[in-house]
Amino acid sequence: MQDHSDLEIFARVVRAGSLTQAGSELGLSVAVVSKRLKRLEERLAVRLLHRTTRRVAPTDVGQEFFQRIAPIVDAIAEAETLVSQRASRARGTLRVTAPSSFGRLHIVPHLSAFFALHPDLVLNLELSDDFEPIVERGYDLAIRVGTLESSGLTAVRLAPVRRVLCARPSYLDAAGRPAGPDDLRGHVCLATENQNPWRLVGPDGPCTVGAAGPLRTHSNEVVREAVIGGLGIALRSTWDVHAELRSGLLEVVLPAYTAAAPAGIYAVYPSRAFVPAKTRAFIDFLKRSYRSSAAWPEP
Structure with missing residues (x-):
């Protein structure tokens, strides 16, 4: 069981990439984690981890060792869950x-x-x-x-x-409210790089719209704040902007159209x-x- 504890510590450190985080998850101090890792390496006569001041990463042999012992560690944890179904x-x-x-x-x-x-x-x-x-x-x-x-x-x-097109009323007052998907091509459309183009579905079936605008980003947070700030139209999940839609800070654009993918x-x-x-x-x-x-x- 003592060997198992060392293996569990090693697996946790590899997954966390940090002695500090692994120790926190296991309820052990960094000094104890480091000592147990050193003991494991001495017992195996091999270096398992590269240590820097900011991060810990497995060596090549350490990665191979991790891939073999991780399923064993997980299986033991599962067995413990089974027998402690006071869990x-x-x-x-x-x-x-x-x-x-x-x-x-x-x-x-x-x-x-x-x-x-x-x-x-x-x-x-x-x-x-x-x-x-x-x-x-x-x-x-x-x-x-x-x-x-x-x-x-x-x-x-x-x-x-549910994902809907939305924009700030002040933006729509100035730029005009689209009457159909084709009208979106004349608007500032806000999307992350991996959300472009928009694939929509409406009364006439599916359609695709390229989201063109001056903003390029991979961040959903950036798109969210940009549409709330009145920069343009965005395709957002209702969980993300329901408060703004309810308060009137944002309004739904082309309500008959939503994202096509379930x-x-x-x-x-x-x-x-x-x-x-x-x-x-x-x-x-x-x-x-x-x-x-x-x-x-x-x-």
């Missing part, structure tokens, strides 16, 4: 990754109520617009927004997503025979919280 009570550390805007608007505001229900749980929440690999980085759960590709992961739909908000986690109670608790809590929200009406 009906959520406890420990839950690692979650979520998109930046979504996490800020629809996860963080609910955390007070969540922790009141689960006082023995620690949530390590990382907000990023990059699709972090869940298994490789050691996340228990990821929140994904959009259309999921098939994978070996389990996905639970939390809520629908999308949703999903909780995605590694496929396991026994899902840890902490993972189930977070998913169930979000589903209950989102059920009554006006942020994502069904299309």
Whole structure:
């Protein structure tokens, strides 16, 4: 079991890329983590990690070693979950990754109520617009927004997503309100690089519109703030701008048209025979919280 503990520490450090973060997740000091890693390397007579002042990364042999022992470490954790199904009570550390805007608007505001229900749980929440690999980085759960590709992961739909064209009324008063998709070509259209062109569906079926404008960005946050600031028209999810639509700060443009691709908000986690109670608790809590929200009406 002592060897297993060293392996678990090593796997956690590789996934976190940091001794400090791994120690925090395991409840160990950096000094203890470093000592245990050194002991493992001495026992194997090989260097497993490159250490710098800012980051830790596996050596070539360390990466091969990690790929072989990570499934074993995960299997042991799953077995422990099985036998401790008093794990009906959520406890420990839950690692979650979520998109930046979504996490800020629809996860963080609910955390007070969540922790009141689960006082023995620690949530390590990382907000990023990059699709972090869940298994490789050691996340228990990821929140994904959009259309999921098939994978070996389990996905639970939390809520629908409806995407609409919207703009600030002052912009539309000055530039004119489009009567149809063809009119969008005369407007400033705000989109991230990977959202261009817009694929819409309306009364006459699907259509494609190139989002042309002076702004180039990969950030959804930039597009959101730009449309709220009155720069142009954007295709946004209702969960992202429902408060502004409700207050009148933004108005829907071409209400008969929405994004063509079906999308949703999903909780995605590694496929396991026994899902840890902490993972189930977070998913169930979000589903209950989102059920009554006006942020994502069904299309």
